[in-house]
Amino acid sequence: xxxxxxxxxxxxxxxxxxxxxxxxxxxxxxxxxxxxxxxxxxxxxxxxxxxxxxxxxxxxxxxxxxxxxxxxxxxxxxxxxxxxxxxxxxxxxxxxxxxxxxxxxxxxxxxxxxxxxxxxxxxxxxxxxxxxxxxxxxxxxxxxxxxxxxxxxxxxxxxxxxxxxxxxxxxxxxxxxxxxxxxxxxxxxxxxxxxxxxxxxxxxx
Amino acid sequence: xxxxxxxxxxxxxxxxxxxxxxxxxxxxxxxxxxxxxxxxxxxxxxxxxxxxxxxxxxxxxxxxxxxxxxxxxxxxxxxxxxxxxxxxxxxxxxxxxxxxxxxxxxxxxxxxxxxxxxxxxxxxxxxxxxxxxxxxxxxxxxxxxxxxxxxxxxxxxxxxxxxxxxxxxxxxxxxxxxxxxxxxxxxxxxxxxxxxxxxxxxxxx
DNA sequence: TAGATTGTTAATCGATTAACAATC
DNA sequence: TAGATTGTTAATCGATTAACAATC
Numbered sequence: 001x002x003x004x005x006x007x008x009x010x011x012x013x014x015x016x017x018x019x020x021x022x023x024x025x026x027x028x029x030x031x032x033x034x035x036x037x038x039x040x041x042x043x044x045x046x047x048x049x050x051x052x053x054x055x056x057x058x059x060x061x062x063x064x065x066x067x068x069x070x071x072x073x074x075x076x077x078x079x080x081x082x083x084x085x086x087x088x089x090x091x092x093x094x095x096x097x098x099x100x101x102x103x104x105x106x107x108x109x110x111x112x113x114x115x116x117x118x119x120x121x122x123x124x125x126x127x128x129x130x131x132x133x134x135x136x137x138x139x140x141x142x143x144x145x146x147x148x149x150x151x152x153x154x155x156x157x158x159x160x161x162x163x164x165x166x167x168x169x170x171x172x173x174x175x176x177x178x179x180x181x182x183x184x185x186x187x188x189x190x191x192x193x194x195x196x197x198x199x200x201x202x203x204x205x
Numbered sequence: 206x207x208x209x210x211x212x213x214x215x216x217x218x219x220x221x222x223x224x225x226x227x228x229x230x231x232x233x234x235x236x237x238x239x240x241x242x243x244x245x246x247x248x249x250x251x252x253x254x255x256x257x258x259x260x261x262x263x264x265x266x267x268x269x270x271x272x273x274x275x276x277x278x279x280x281x282x283x284x285x286x287x288x289x290x291x292x293x294x295x296x297x298x299x300x301x302x303x304x305x306x307x308x309x310x311x312x313x314x315x316x317x318x319x320x321x322x323x324x325x326x327x328x329x330x331x332x333x334x335x336x337x338x339x340x341x342x343x344x345x346x347x348x349x350x351x352x353x354x355x356x357x358x359x360x361x362x363x364x365x366x367x368x369x370x371x372x373x374x375x376x377x378x379x380x381x382x383x384x385x386x387x388x389x390x391x392x393x394x395x396x397x398x399x400x401x402x403x404x405x406x407x408x409x410x
Numbered sequence: 411t412a413g414a415t416t417g418t419t420a421a422t423c424g425a426t427t428a429a430c431a432a433t434c
Numbered sequence: 435t436a437g438a439t440t441g442t443t444a445a446t447c448g449a450t451t452a453a454c455a456a457t458c
């Protein structure tokens with residue numbers, strides 16, 4: 001088995017895009033990097049490079065990659081076949097949107113939701129925040145999602161960390177402080193909107 | 206006025222982070238790149254470089270940057286003082302979350318929401334999708350947000366483009382096709398979650 | 411003046427692309 | 435065989451970091 005370098009953040013963002021595209025063409029037996037690249041507006045060499053990092057099977061010169069195989073291999077590489085149990089704190093609109101989100105390929109399973117107000121949402125059971133530590137530890141959950149207002153985010157984050165949560169997906173617009181062994185991903189909607197607007201202004205000036 | 210190179214995507218993502226941090230310290234008269242960098246876990250030279258791209262005023266050797274001034278200049282650079290009117294299509298939970306989101310510094314103003322079902326949300330007026338083109342053109346709105354299921358996303362996107370929308374913020378997990386003069390920002394929650402999970406597994410293996 | 415910090419120029423690093431021989 | 439595509443090695447490009455003289 002060839003030893004693999006650590007994949008870059010950039011490549012990691014492209015892989016789900018490839019996967020989506022390849023799955024849309026699962027009627028084909030083979031798919032080439034040329035084709036993928038052209039449709040997604042990327043460089044074919046880049047696509048090959050990325051695929052070589054994620055896949056164990058190799059492409060067939062002249063034909064491309066075996067569709068059936070690389071779908072499985074990319075999914076395997078991205079960990080899409082594992083179920084990851086998570087909790088969410090903050091049962092406002094955004095929290096509920098994530099609770100109901102169909103997009104997570106059963107890869108991320110939000111098992112429980114917490115809020116200071118346990119009646120926030122009518123169609124799901126919401127637990128009081130105080131119960132978090134106990135439940136998280138009993139169920140051995142390692143992933144936490146923060147969808148509370150920014151004023152409460154650091155506090156919630158600290159509670160999560162002290163309860164054994166090791167990966168935090170933060171939707172509050174604030175720079176959270178976490179120990180460095182904790183994985184943190186900020187989903188900063190404000191910044192995203194800003195990037196879009198900037199691009200828009202650049203194109204139209 | 207010194208001519209500025211086009212700012213990189215990476216720098217553009219850091220600037221809001223700086224801004225947030227600097228604003229938290231608006232009791233100071235001066236703030237140094239050293240201090241900002243240390244607190245945010247970045248390289249001070251990088252911070253200086255980024256600030257030099259966004260700000261017109263220069264730092265004072267030995268002291269740093271004038272807090273009052275660079276807050277204004279970064280906001281100006283990021284366009285945070287402009288109000289950008291937008292529409293949203295898809296009034297489900299995620300759409301409602303965005304409609305109610307307090308985080309957009311009044312920078313992004315979602316003026317109207319559309320859905321196939323005009324009774325989707327009780328506390329806001331939702332317009333029928335058919336009315337989009339007329340309303341968007343009358344109000345001269347250039348920014349559209351897509352929060353519909355992925356099956357409908359491309360159709361909604363096409364309607365937006367043909368109505369004059371020039372910048373699209375897409376929350377559906379699908380690769381939309383848009384003409385190249387249109388700005389498109391995909392907010393792919395699935396991919397985000399995946400990046401977090403990957404990092405988590407890397408750290409804990 | 412000494413200490414801190416600046417902005418600039420050059421060096422390094424990593425990611426993307428080009429060139430090309432090998433293979434189906 | 436000819437055409438298409440592969441994976442690898444080397445070149446390029448862009449972003450980050452280092453070195454350092456200038457300034458408060």
